[in-house]
Each structure stands twice: as C-alpha cells, then as structure tokens.
Amino acid sequence: MNHTAALVSLATSVPPHQFHQKQILEAAWAVLGRYEQFETLSSLFSNTGIRNRYGVKPIEWYLEPRGWPERTEAFLQGGESLFIDVARKAIAGADLDASEIDTVVTVCSTGIATPTLEARVAGKMGFRSDVSRVPVFGLGCAGGVSGLSIAARLAQSRPGTNVLMVALELCTLAVRHDELTKANIVAASLFGDGAAAIVLRAGDGGATQVEATGEKLWPDTLDIMGWSVDPEGFGVIFQRTIPDFVRDNMGPAVAEIVARMKLPIGEIDRFICHPGGSKVITALERALSLGQGTLDHERDVIADYGNMSAPTVLFVLERARARGLPPRSLLTALGPGFTASCVALRHAA
Structure with missing residues (x-):
C-alpha cells in the first residue's frame, strides 16, 4: 500500500475588505508621511507589482494607532472567521465532514492566541473532541511550505487519517504608526491578509x-x-x-x-x-x-x-x-x- 501523503483538496480565502494599492499609498502617506524619506520610498508602492490586497478591517481602522489589545481583538475576530471559511471550503472539497478530520495543523505568525485558533473554532466547525491539534508559530513566509511538510509527515505516520492544514496570516494588523523606518514602509507596500487550507491523507493514493x-x-x-x-x-x-x-x-x-x-x-x-x-x-x-x-x-x-x-x-x-x-x-x-x-x-x- 502507498503510504505517501496525498493532497485531497486545496482552498483559499481572503477577508472581506479589498484595498487597491493606490488607496494603501494614500493611507500610508497619512500614517507615515512625516518620515523624511517617505516621498523617496513611496515609489515602492508602484514597483511591487501589486494591484489589490485584502484586510480584516476597513482601511479607516488602520489610520488610527492601535495597541496590543485592539490588535489582538481584531486578530481573534478576523482570524476565526477566515479560518472557518477556508477550512470549510477545503473539507467540502475533500467530500468530508469536519467530524472526519483527525488532525488540524494551524500555521500563523501574525497574531497570538491561547487557546489557538483551531480550538476557538472547534465547536462552530464541528471537530471531534479527540481531534489532534498542532499549532505552529514563527515560520513567517516559509509557513505555507513548512506547514505542508509537517502536515504531510503527520498524515504519513497514520495512514487513512485526514489531516487539515490551515495557513492563515493577518499581516495588516502589524501596521505601525510609531516606527518611521524603511522596513516599516516596505512592509506597508507589500503585505495583505489571507488563508489557505489543504486536506491530506495517506494510504489510498491520490493524484x-x-x-x-x-x-x-x-x-x-x-x-x-x-x-x-x-x-x-x-x-x-x-x-x-x-x-x-x-x-x-x-x-x-x-x-x-x-x-x-x-x-x-x-x-x-x-x-x-x-x-x-x-x-x-x-x-x-x-x-x-x-x-x-x-x-x-x-x-x-x-x-x-x-x-x-x-x-x-x-x-x-x-x-x-x-x-x-x-x-x-x-x-x-x-x-x-x-x-x-x-x-x-x-x-x-
């Protein structure tokens, strides 16, 4: 029997608020324009190849300074909603019910939650009480590939079980008003919010x-x-x-x-x-x-x-x-x- 992990389904999702790059540049001028090098660095926004991005909050939310409590509240609300949406898509794409998921791997580096997101949404999702939870923090941009690697090894270790991997990042919540640095402007020109989910299973083949x-x-x-x-x-x-x-x-x-x-x-x-x-x-x-x-x-x-x-x-x-x-x-x-x-x-x- 082939015990290699196979991709059964793949789904993606973004939050509801769409931003055009021109809108984001205007917002960045409002927030970071007092930085002496901003005018020179503002060309980054047109050189990234980006037309649109998505965020968990309306663009006006990002124009006000935010501390840890507000950022965390936004992360929990937006993250839970996005997790449920993308996970349900992937599970449906695998022709499964959430109760048939045996392991959940959650990859995220842009917010802190304990209990982690998959525990917070377990009731709404319909996960079993004995589902295995594997939250992974700190992989950043490598998390989609490294998370898939982790999920595949978990699927391979228990052939026939269904492993759900969710990679979810709310990068926009890290926008800073106080850090007038090139790094912060580069980040403002690049990052958006989104999530992807994959169901893997080993033992029964797969394309x-x-x-x-x-x-x-x-x-x-x-x-x-x-x-x-x-x-x-x-x-x-x-x-x-x-x-x-x-x-x-x-x-x-x-x-x-x-x-x-x-x-x-x-x-x-x-x-x-x-x-x-x-x-x-x-x-x-x-x-x-x-x-x-x-x-x-x-x-x-x-x-x-x-x-x-x-x-x-x-x-x-x-x-x-x-x-x-x-x-x-x-x-x-x-x-x-x-x-x-x-x-x-x-x-x-």
Whole structure:
C-alpha cells in the first residue's frame, strides 16, 4: 500500500475588505508621511507589482494607532472567521465532514492566541473532541511550505487519517504608526491578509502526492526577517536586502535540498515559489536559472493579493493545479530563520 501523503483538496480565502494599492499609498502617506524619506520610498508602492490586497478591517481602522489589545481583538475576530471559511471550503472539497478530520495543523505568525485558533473554532466547525491539534508559530513566509511538510509527515505516520492544514496570516494588523523606518514602509507596500487550507491523507493514493520535503537554515541570519515585540505590538525586521540574498543563495540551497531528496534537479518540471514581491520573483528566476517571466502564477498572485506571508505560495499552487500540474513540482519558500523550505510534489494526470 502507498503510504505517501496525498493532497485531497486545496482552498483559499481572503477577508472581506479589498484595498487597491493606490488607496494603501494614500493611507500610508497619512500614517507615515512625516518620515523624511517617505516621498523617496513611496515609489515602492508602484514597483511591487501589486494591484489589490485584502484586510480584516476597513482601511479607516488602520489610520488610527492601535495597541496590543485592539490588535489582538481584531486578530481573534478576523482570524476565526477566515479560518472557518477556508477550512470549510477545503473539507467540502475533500467530500468530508469536519467530524472526519483527525488532525488540524494551524500555521500563523501574525497574531497570538491561547487557546489557538483551531480550538476557538472547534465547536462552530464541528471537530471531534479527540481531534489532534498542532499549532505552529514563527515560520513567517516559509509557513505555507513548512506547514505542508509537517502536515504531510503527520498524515504519513497514520495512514487513512485526514489531516487539515490551515495557513492563515493577518499581516495588516502589524501596521505601525510609531516606527518611521524603511522596513516599516516596505512592509506597508507589500503585505495583505489571507488563508489557505489543504486536506491530506495517506494510504489510498491520490493524484498529487508529497514526494519529499527538505529545509535549509543559514547560520548568522537572524537579522534578515522577523518580528520585534514591544508594548504596541509586532515590529517588522528587514535588515538585509532580501532579493540580493535570494539571487546569491537560493540556487545552491535548492540544489542541496533536492540532492538530499535524491531527486535529479533536471526532473523538476515546475517551480512553485512564494512570491515575496516583484524583485524577489525576478531574483528567484535568476537563482533557479529560469527564463524571465517563468514564474507567471507567482506574479499574478502577488498582483491580486499582495504578500500574505505563509498562505501565499498555496494560492500559487491553487492556480498551478487549476492549469494542470506537471509530473513533478517543487514548492519553495523563504522565511525567518533565515530558512528555505521545499516540498516536492508528484502528480499523476
């Protein structure tokens, strides 16, 4: 019997408030315009390749300073609603009932909740009382791929059980009024809210299977990306130029990971990448020796939704699946650590 974890269904969801990039630039002027370099840096908003983004609150909410209590209340309300919506879609897509879910993996780095989101929504969802809960915090933009890797290993360890993985991020709630920094302006130009959910099961085949997984953690890179924490909330850390790091390091890292998977890199038919932004996408194409414009789904997703952190790569996967996956794909994402995470997918037409 094949005990490889298979993707049974995949769903995505965004919160109700849509923002055009021009609206966000106007709001950023109101909040951050007093920063002396803002006018120069404001060109970032038109260079990201982003047209639209989504948020859990109306845009007026972000124009007022917010502390931890208000941010947390918004995270709980918005996060619970978005979790229920995307999880129900994925469960229905798998032709299951919520009571048939055996394990829930929740990936999130943009809010803190104890009990965690899957416990808070368990009653409304209809999860069984013996459902296994695996909340994962701190993976950031790598969370979609690393979360899929974790969920696949859990499914493989108990063939026949149904594993639900939800990657959910509410990045907009971290907007800061007090941090007049380039990093904060970069974050304001890029990030949006969204969620993706996957149901996996091992033991009964499936068209798309998780063939292998792997990661690489670079030493002495804690300053590349992450959160600082203070009384007001999370503060974004961007201390290095990520596109340059991607261009110089991602190619060898992927080659190393794929070699450990014992897969010939030449047999990867499609790279499905987390699109951090337009410059990161271009850097990925160079690092992976791809023709310019190859990462088309990545550009489309970033245009329509912005960078939603962890779930973004799964939005890309959704589009790739809709167009028809080739025999072998490699999902890749980079996140705090600094870490590269990869999942190889094998697809039978």
